[in-house]
Amino acid sequence: MSDTLTEEEQLEAIKRWWKENGKFLVLAVVFGVGGWFTWGAWQDQREAKAEAASARFEQLLNVMDAADERGMTEERQAAAAELVEQIKADNSRSLYAQNAAMLMARIAVQNGELERAQRELEWVLDNNRDEAVEQLARVRLARVLYAQEEHDAALALIEREHTSQFAAKYAELKGDILLAQGDAEAARAAYQSALDALTPDQQQRSMLLQMKLDDVQAASGAGAHTPVTAGEETV
Numbered sequence: 001m002s003d004t005l006t007e008e009e010q011l012e013a014i015k016r017w018w019k020e021n022g023k024f025l026v027l028a029v030v031f032g033v034g035g036w037f038t039w040g041a042w043q044d045q046r047e048a049k050a051e052a053a054s055a056r057f058e059q060l061l062n063v064m065d066a067a068d069e070r071g072m073t074e075e076r077q078a079a080a081a082e083l084v085e086q087i088k089a090d091n092s093r094s095l096y097a098q099n100a101a102m103l104m105a106r107i108a109v110q111n112g113e114l115e116r117a118q119r120e121l122e123w124v125l126d127n128n129r130d131e132a133v134e135q136l137a138r139v140r141l142a143r144v145l146y147a148q149e150e151h152d153a154a155l156a157l158i159e160r161e162h163t164s165q166f167a168a169k170y171a172e173l174k175g176d177i178l179l180a181q182g183d184a185e186a187a188r189a190a191y192q193s194a195l196d197a198l199t200p201d202q203q204q205r206s207m208l209l210q211m212k213l214d215d216v217q218a219a220s221g222a223g224a225h226t227p228v229t230a231g232e233e234t235v
Contacts (some may be wrong), residue, residue, distance in 0.1 A: 053090045053097075056083050060100055072107065080107060092127040098137075105140065117144050135166045142173055151177050167197035172209060179216060188216045 060083045067076050080103070087100040101120045108117035121141035128134045138157050145154040154177055158170045175190030191213040198206055 049090055053087055053094060056087050056090070057096045057100060059083055060087070060103065064103060067107075072110070077107060077111070080104065088123070088127075093129055095130070095133075098124055098128055098130070098133050102137065102140075105144075109144065114144050114148050118148075131163070132165070135162050138162075139166060139169050139173060146173065146177055146180070149180075151181055164197065165199065168194045168199070168202055168205065168209075171197055172205070172212070175212065175216070184216050188213060191216060 060080060063076050063080045063083065067073075067080075084100045084104045087094075088097045091097055101124045105117040105120035105124075108114070108120060118141060121137050121144065124137040125134060125141065128137065138160070142154040142157040145151075145157070155174065158174055158177075162170055171190050171194035175187040175194060178184075178190055179187035191209055195206065195209045195213065198209070
């Protein structure tokens with residue numbers, strides 16, 4: 001439910017990040033790293049690569065804008081996939097590449113291509129250097145695994161150490177997985193932990209979490225729990 005809104009907020013956040021930092025990031029890469037080396041051919045090559053990544057990421061956002069306004073056609077999806085692969089090839093550890101792979105995973109989930117989404121998120125984890133990105137990719141990958149009913153693998157991901165910013169997300173998903181496994185009491189404890197861990201900017205989740213906490217009381221005597229799909233819980 002509200003996670004669909006969170007997906008839209010994520011895309012808007014990436015757009016804002018681009019508008020505020022995109023061009024600056026290009027210059028920072030060029031001049032910050034360039035200070036350690038002589039000017040010349042190397043710097044020209046570095047600048048060209050940074051500018052190419054910048055341009056491709058902007059093209060990717062334009063494709064996403066068009067998809068949001070008029071739908072994700074096969075042509076737009078193919079264009080997005082090609083741009084993502086080019087950005088990843090340019091510099092696999094750049095913020096451009098991490099955000100591009102995250103957006104590709106989002107497209108894959110929306111299309112029901114959970115294995116593709118899993119590959120993209122695993123790529124982020126394999127190539128990432130930023131702790132916040134790593135924790136966000138981890139919880140999204142856990143949701144994709146959960147949607148594929150790979151419960152043990154999903155739990156293994158979210159039981160790793162994480163910061164307080166992600167505590168509520170991790171605890172809520174843990175509750176969903178435990179409930180799907182039939183452990184209503186442990187799920188109840190996880191949902192309560194999620195409620196307690198909500199930060200001020202996450203309070204929009206409180207109503208849904210309270211509903212889950214209330215519903216889990218009856219789940220202990222109910223039948224199998226129907227898993228939430230990755231599309232419903234994609235951050």
